[in-house]
Amino acid sequence: MTDYPPGPIGAALRAADARDQRRANGRRTVDTITDDELDQLYADTDRADEVIGDLNETVVRSIKHAAATEQRAKQAEAAIARVRALHQPVQGLGLDSDEESKGYGLIEQACSTCGTPDEFAIRWPCETIRALEPQEPTP
Structure with missing residues (x-):
């Protein structure tokens, strides 16, 4: 069994492995899928939506952090330029x-x-x- 890291990254890796496993087993049709398998499919879809939401939030936080860091760097460089000018x-x-x-x-x-x-x-x-x-x- 594979050990996955905690959090949204681990959930995304688990989902990718499960997707690969389903592909390897062949795609089920509506006529051959059982109620339990359909329930599991819905549960997997719901979990995938949660993971995507978590990853989107992580990306947004990272972008905001990068923008703030860039702004601080520009401010610091401007301050250094003012000191050099003096x-x-x-x-x-x-x-x-x-x-x-x-x-x-x-x-x-x-x-x-x-x-x-x-x-x-x-x-x-x-x-x-x-x-x-x-x-x-x-x-």
């Missing part, structure tokens, strides 16, 4: 931590938002922009 590279003056310059002076690429580019500039890419970059997965 943190652009500009020339600035500040205390540079670069090994070559080490001191106060011109920073060729400073962040337009972090610090104050005309006095206390922060080297670009700033911490914010670096946080938006893809991270290497940890093993």
Whole structure:
């Protein structure tokens, strides 16, 4: 006997196996079917309708979930774009931590938002922009 998963998927698999079995045994005609077999046919049809309804509900929920996930992804990407637009590279003056310059002076690429580019500039890419970059997965 086959073990089926619970829920509508298992019911659909059971129904498909039963349908295949009926096909293998040959199709019964109205003249040869018994009352018990007809009752079973109606029961199988009712169960198939229930399974189809359950599967339709599952599909609708999945579509709604996918649409909501897509909307959240678009919103997140728009937010990231707004952050990137705020943190652009500009020339600035500040205390540079670069090994070559080490001191106060011109920073060729400073962040337009972090610090104050005309006095206390922060080297670009700033911490914010670096946080938006893809991270290497940890093993």
